[in-house]
Amino acid sequence: MIWAQLTTALEWYGAFILLFFFAINTYYLVLTVTGFWRTLQVFKQVRRPDQRRLLRSPLTPPISVLAPAFNEEANVVDNVRSLLMLDYPLFEVILINDGSRDRTLGRLVDAFDLRRSARTFDRVMPCQTIRGVYESSTYSNLVVIDKDNGGKADALNAGLNLSLYPLFCAIDADSILESEALLRLVRPFVDAPGVTIAAGGVVRVANGCEIHGGRVHQVRLPRRPLPLIQVVEYLRAFLFGRMGWSTGNSLLVISGAFGLFDKRAAVLAGGYATDSVGEDMELVVRMHRYRRERRQPYRIGFVPDPICWTEVPVSFRVLRRQRTRWQRGLIDTLVRHRAMIGRPRYGSVGMVALPGFVIFEMLSPLVELSGYLLLPAMWVLGLLNPAGAWMFFVLAIMYMVLVSTLAVLLEDIAFRRYASVLDLGRLLVGAVLENFGFRQLTVWWRVRAFWEYLRGDLSWGEMERKGVGA
Amino acid sequence: MAPAVALEPLRNGVLALAAAVILLALFLLVERSAAALSSSRRSRREPILSRLLFQALQSSPVDARAFRRLGRFDRRLVRSILLGLALDLRGDSGDAIATLYRDLGFVKRDLAGLRSWRASRRANAAADLGLIHSAETVPGLLSALQDADVRVRQAAVWAIGQVGTPATLTGLVHLLGDRSLVVAHRVQEVLAERGREIADSILRYAETTSSRSGRLAAVELIGWLRITTGADLLLSGMRDLDPEVRVKSVKAAAAVGDPRFLEIFHSRLEDVRWEVRCQAAKGLSLFGAVASVPRLAAALRDHHWWVRFYAATALAEIGPAGEEALSSALHDPEPLVQEMARYLLERGDAVPALP
Numbered sequence: 001m002i003w004a005q006l007t008t009a010l011e012w013y014g015a016f017i018l019l020f021f022f023a024i025n026t027y028y029l030v031l032t033v034t035g036f037w038r039t040l041q042v043f044k045q046v047r048r049p050d051q052r053r054l055l056r057s058p059l060t061p062p063i064s065v066l067a068p069a070f071n072e073e074a075n076v077v078d079n080v081r082s083l084l085m086l087d088y089p090l091f092e093v094i095l096i097n098d099g100s101r102d103r104t105l106g107r108l109v110d111a112f113d114l115r116r117s118a119r120t121f122d123r124v125m126p127c128q129t130i131r132g133v134y135e136s137s138t139y140s141n142l143v144v145i146d147k148d149n150g151g152k153a154d155a156l157n158a159g160l161n162l163s164l165y166p167l168f169c170a171i172d173a174d175s176i177l178e179s180e181a182l183l184r185l186v187r188p189f190v191d192a193p194g195v196t197i198a199a200g201g202v203v204r205v206a207n208g209c210e211i212h213g214g215r216v217h218q219v220r221l222p223r224r225p226l227p228l229i230q231v232v233e234y235l236r237a238f239l240f241g242r243m244g245w246s247t248g249n250s251l252l253v254i255s256g257a258f259g260l261f262d263k264r265a266a267v268l269a270g271g272y273a274t275d276s277v278g279e280d281m282e283l284v285v286r287m288h289r290y291r292r293e294r295r296q297p298y299r300i301g302f303v304p305d306p307i308c309w310t311e312v313p314v315s316f317r318v319l320r321r322q323r324t325r326w327q328r329g330l331i332d333t334l335v336r337h338r339a340m341i342g343r344p345r346y347g348s349v350g351m352v353a354l355p356g357f358v359i360f361e362m363l364s365p366l367v368e369l370s371g372y373l374l375l376p377a378m379w380v381l382g383l384l385n386p387a388g389a390w391m392f393f394v395l396a397i398m399y400m401v402l403v404s405t406l407a408v409l410l411e412d413i414a415f416r417r418y419a420s421v422l423d424l425g426r427l428l429v430g431a432v433l434e435n436f437g438f439r440q441l442t443v444w445w446r447v448r449a450f451w452e453y454l455r456g457d458l459s460w461g462e463m464e465r466k467g468v469g470a
Numbered sequence: 471m472a473p474a475v476a477l478e479p480l481r482n483g484v485l486a487l488a489a490a491v492i493l494l495a496l497f498l499l500v501e502r503s504a505a506a507l508s509s510s511r512r513s514r515r516e517p518i519l520s521r522l523l524f525q526a527l528q529s530s531p532v533d534a535r536a537f538r539r540l541g542r543f544d545r546r547l548v549r550s551i552l553l554g555l556a557l558d559l560r561g562d563s564g565d566a567i568a569t570l571y572r573d574l575g576f577v578k579r580d581l582a583g584l585r586s587w588r589a590s591r592r593a594n595a596a597a598d599l600g601l602i603h604s605a606e607t608v609p610g611l612l613s614a615l616q617d618a619d620v621r622v623r624q625a626a627v628w629a630i631g632q633v634g635t636p637a638t639l640t641g642l643v644h645l646l647g648d649r650s651l652v653v654a655h656r657v658q659e660v661l662a663e664r665g666r667e668i669a670d671s672i673l674r675y676a677e678t679t680s681s682r683s684g685r686l687a688a689v690e691l692i693g694w695l696r697i698t699t700g701a702d703l704l705l706s707g708m709r710d711l712d713p714e715v716r717v718k719s720v721k722a723a724a725a726v727g728d729p730r731f732l733e734i735f736h737s738r739l740e741d742v743r744w745e746v747r748c749q750a751a752k753g754l755s756l757f758g759a760v761a762s763v764p765r766l767a768a769a770l771r772d773h774h775w776w777v778r779f780y781a782a783t784a785l786a787e788i789g790p791a792g793e794e795a796l797s798s799a800l801h802d803p804e805p806l807v808q809e810m811a812r813y814l815l816e817r818g819d820a821v822p823a824l825p
Contacts, residue, residue, distance in 0.1 A: 044590045045590075045593075045621060052557075053628065053659065056659075056663070057659045057662070058658075058659070058662050058694055059655050059658060059659055059662075117813070117816070117817060118809065118812040118813040118816045118817070119813050119817070120775070120778075120779075120806070120809040120810050120813050121775065122774075122775040135817070190655070191652055192651075192652070193651060193652075193655065194651075385477075387477060388477055388480065391477060391480040391481055391484060392480060394484050395480055395483050395484045395487065398484055398487035398488055398491060399487055401487075401491050402487050402490050402491050402494070405491050405494045405495060405498075406494055408498065409494055409497065409498045409501070412498060412501065412502060413501065416505070421499075421502055421506075424498060424499075424502060428495060428498075
């Protein structure tokens, strides 16, 4: 009797997993297609003289670029130089040395002739002790803050305290921005002044690219399979996925590597949460919440063409740290803002985006892992024939390959960043390869993140950089 | 009853997905090959057509005969090259480009485009006509200002700014109060570049309009363009009950710098809005009047950083009397006052770029 009930339950669960696989891949497919459609819409609105107009317009708002750095001595000088060369009418670069243990500050002092400044600031956001503020005698728009280590969110809050301008762009110190990136990213703020409170930009993989002096000179794919797979993943999830979510003003994540915010709106919402490892997503969700609870009109956009290049992990060890941190950040944000989920008061964010994230982003690794365990178990118990298990596995993989291939195709139509046909072929190989080992590993790491989250682990883990521009 | 997972639908699903993946990969290949072909054709034709274009543009009058029998691909390429050149060239070269563009029928095509049923096509046509700087396009662009689509109106405003005479620019002034903020901003941008030619119209509009947003935009323009004849309007604006009007007026006044503003700047240092206080302090730095020192020294105690910063900057600009006030502020019991005074006295040439 019990055996019969158990087998029935297992069979039901097997069917649920089948449905879940279908649903999650359809979710990605819909996001990819919506994101592509939205990208084309945005491109239609951008005309040839727009960048020049923005460069000259007195209405183009000035921007404070905030770049937190922790042990970045390898690339920090090149990266700051590239930030200072951005095409934008009025901006300042605030580099926050978050208690680095290496020569990050020393290199900056030498390279930019930094002098200790008595610059004062309003303590709008709480942050760790600021040991010193440095200004450059050669670049009037460069400020370096030296502070006690407090994590990325704390460093950004310190930067917010010293920033002069109404918009701030949060980036990673090791990110490389294209020279027109700010001009492109500011468009939503210029087109809907007072309404746009944040805009995310596209982050792409710098590994393999030819980089000199903090500029990407030639876009190439990485040779090693691990970063190659991440290129496909970034295209699918971070380009078209986020573009898709932005369609209904439901974008929940603006990458910490590249996002532009209205300073006043961010400060009113409470700034960066220092007790979260997913501070980028948490701030965006909090900004949604703040505005929706007060019924204030707002828009959080995503711009498909500004490009920020970032180095992705090349070793499994670093990748594991990154993925568990992302997942812990996701869980933390969704738990903190659980009151928004399924509540019509929060509009599309509460009714669509947050439930979507709970089901397809947060819980999916649990379901997927249970699927991986269940199928062999059912096979062993004689509840599933080997052909059925095999067929199901192939079906799931084919659907994932389909979504990734579509993302590659749409990238080629909309951007064509990878010039050679060989690169396209390698991207397609990456789309297939990610399903054999990479996906399963990330699922396992994301499941482990639940355990780490329950233990209260708030560590970031160090991101070891090889230095893409080296 | 547990659901039975049938093999047949699974197998069909796998086959359908595999077919879809193969089709997508093939489509990708075809799409890339087509793009490569077009790009190679473009790179072959572009130098030839560019050479022809340069010859045609240098001849007087402009000779378009060489382009009469071009195919569709070449015509598109010629149009694109001309628009690219028009972005950078003005004067005689710009006129020659406009003539050739018209002679090849592109102006007519763009004017027809302004009547397209697709808003994006209408907006693109307006933007392209703006690049060409041809006066004959103005009537079409003026009618595009009435378009229902904001993108088209924005593009038309920009285009009129590129092409228009002072008379047509005057026609834009009333759009400073347009119901669409984006269109109004575009008008502001255009007038910020070319508004000096029609300063009187802007001033008149600011004085007479009933649109609050239009008035604010016009006051802002008076500051950007430093229209000195607007001093009276700014004086009354600085006393307005509407705080936004006060903010914009003080900001504009700080840019215009009429001597009559000195007293009102002093009184505005005590305004309830920090933006007004801050702009008043900024304005006082223009005058360098010793009489402002006690007021500015008091403003060093303001709770808002920007007000303290501009008050200290103004004191530093005033000269010895201001520097003396800053030096005594170093001994002030209030740390905020001390810090700001120290910053201004020590910073030397390291001046942050200010909005």
